[in-house]
Amino acid sequence: RFGKKVGAYPGYICAAVASIVTGKPVKWVEDRIENLTATSFARDYHMTTEIAATRDGRVTGLRVHVLADHGAFDACADPSKWPAGFFNIVTGSYDFPTAHLAVDGVYTNKAPGGVAYRCSFRVTEAAYCIERAMDILAQKLGMDPAELRLKNFIKPEQFPYHSALGWEYDSGNYGVAMRKAMETVKYAELRQEQAAMRAAFKRGETREIMGIGVSFFTEIVGAGPSKNCDILGIAMFDSCEIRMHPTGGGIARMGTKSQGQGHETTWAQIIATEIGIPADNIMVEEGNTDTAPYGLGTYGSRSTPVAGAAIAMAARKIRAKAQMIAAYKLEVHEDDLEFDIDGFRVKGLPEKYMSMKDICWAAYNSVPPGMEPGLEAVSYYDPPNMTYPFGAYICVMTIDVETGVYKVKRFYALNDCGTRINPMIIE
Incomplete structure (x- = not known):
């Protein structure tokens, strides 16, 4: 597509x-x-935004109206999701006591539009809307745009935070992120340099002026809670099936499909961390609908938050059974065992140890009486909430006021990536 x-x-x-x-x-x-x-095209949004604020820069209310041009007809099913989507994340990273949002979808004589094209269901537009409005507010009040944002961020102690438009933000530390970005680019020195260039321009010594752009976002990703999301009426859970072999290797099947994100590496890493089998010994199988458990696929930044959680839960089921087998073989109660990287040790007696590889063999040859042989598990995970990553961007550029030629001098991006399962995948 x-x-x-x-x-x-x-x-x-x-x-x-x-x-x-x-x-x-x-x-x-x-x-x-x-x-x-x-096909459908991505978006044609006409956004009108009003912010209420005190003279010292404290925001008190937000009102947004969106006219969503949907084109001449529906090119795909579930069209109503795309014009509205998650636009009610429009309050962004800021503590608005009150907010009102209206989205009107209209049909016109244009090509059909409103699909999810390289964005998370209108989150991109919402982020632009609030960030542009905050910049204008800073100009009107004569405040530094970064300082205005810092003044209105949701505080760490307010999480989990219920926004005025109904979303529950799980976590965040916006002030730390913004200050780190400012410190990294030497924000105060950049403002001094900007003022010096403006003064030189007024004296006729240069044709260039300098601009500093600041923005901050909170995104809503990890599409999955059945209470909020579905695709064609199907709840957006995800799944994993793990089967360990007597040799100590294993195979894992998921309802996702990698599009270049490196799922094979990440999924194997999760399993390796949870049960202590080397990642190289885990075969990851995706995309085979004849064998994979049912899942809702890869999109909306949902693979790791939803499928990754299903994988971890399935692996923990395997580890729980493995602990019972190890307790039987080591002749102790299972509560007397502790997991140690790649196996179980008896508490206080570290020399009494059984590796996961040995447990895999025992699972098919000498399980406790009454226990089914084998070592496998299936898990379906329906998350209770979305996830809310955030980030700070600072851009420095110059522009020749006579020719309009501009140069991006610096661009700094700080992104919250959550738990780094495999740092090399992030890089």
Whole structure:
């Protein structure tokens, strides 16, 4: 689909129905020109924003109206999700006591629009909306835009935070992130340099002036809670099945499919951390709908928060059974054991130890009486909430006021990535 995500397009349905009717495999092949002709486009938003604030810069209210141009017709199923989506994250990282949002979807004579194209269901537009409004407010009040943001951030002690528009933010430390970004770029020195260039410009000594852009975002990702999300009526949980072999290796199957994110590495790393089997000994299998447990796929920054959690839960089920087997073999109560990297040790007697590799063999040969042989588990995870990562961006650029030629001198991005399962994947 050349980047378009999630929506069920007519071609998908027609190919499936044709295969059922004919009893033969039917493939739907679409080139780029056909895609551009028939597909939906990302967005056409007209946003009007009002902020109420005190003279010292404390925000007190937000009102936003959005006119969402949906084009001439619905090009995919579930069209109502895309014009509205998660735009009610529009309060962003700020502690607004009150807020009101209205989104009107309209049909026009344009190409159909509103799909999820390289954004998380209108989060991108919401972030732009509030950040641009905060910049304008800073200009109106004569305040530094970074200081205005720092003054209005949600405080760490307010989490979990219930926004005025109904979302529950799980965690965050916005002030620390913004200050770290400012310290890294030497923000105070940049403002001094900017003032010096402006003075030189007024004296006619240069044609260039300097701009410093500041922005902060809180994004809503990890699409999954059934209470909030579905795709074609199917709850957005995710799943994992892990089966350990007598040799100490294993295979893991998930409902996701890597698109270059490095799932194979990340998923194996989670399992290795949870049960102590080397990641190289874990075979990760994705994308085979004949064998994989049911899942809702890869999109909306949901793979690790939802599928990753399902993987960890399945691995913990395996570790729990492994502990019972180890207790039987070491002739102790299972509560007397502790997990130690790649096996179980008896508390206070570290020399009494059984590795996970040995436990895998025992699981198929000498389990406790009454226990089923084997070492495998399946887990389905329906998260209780979304996740709310955040970040600070600072951009420095110059522009020649006569020619309009600009140069980006510096760009600094600080992103909250949560728990780093595998740092190399992040890099």
